[in-house]
Amino acid sequence: xxxxxxxxxxxxxxxxxxxxxxxxxxxxxxxxxxxxxxxxxxxxxxxxxxxxxxxxxxxxxxxxxxxxxxxxxxxxxxxxx
Numbered sequence: 001x002x003x004x005x006x007x008x009x010x011x012x013x014x015x016x017x018x019x020x021x022x023x024x025x026x027x028x029x030x031x032x033x034x035x036x037x038x039x040x041x042x043x044x045x046x047x048x049x050x051x052x053x054x055x056x057x058x059x060x061x062x063x064x065x066x067x068x069x070x071x072x073x074x075x076x077x078x079x080x081x
Contacts, residue, residue, distance in 0.1 A: 010044040021033065
């Protein structure tokens with residue numbers, strides 16, 4: 001994934017905002033965390049609607065998609081040694 005793709009990811013901006021908040025708090029700046037969270041979420045949502053960012057299509061997480069209903073999940077065998 002190159003930098004251009006990362007910049008278009010909403011996860012990148014949420015992570016960057018979190019890092020900035022933590023950095024400012026280490027400098028002694030008092031920050032209203034729920035307010036920042038709400039503002040960043042709203043900004044990312046607007047940017048997704050405008051097409052500037054992509055949501056990734058995973059429902060907000062980077063977890064792999066669940067297997068289809070007709071597919072059996074992979075099984076791993078464990079040997080007791």
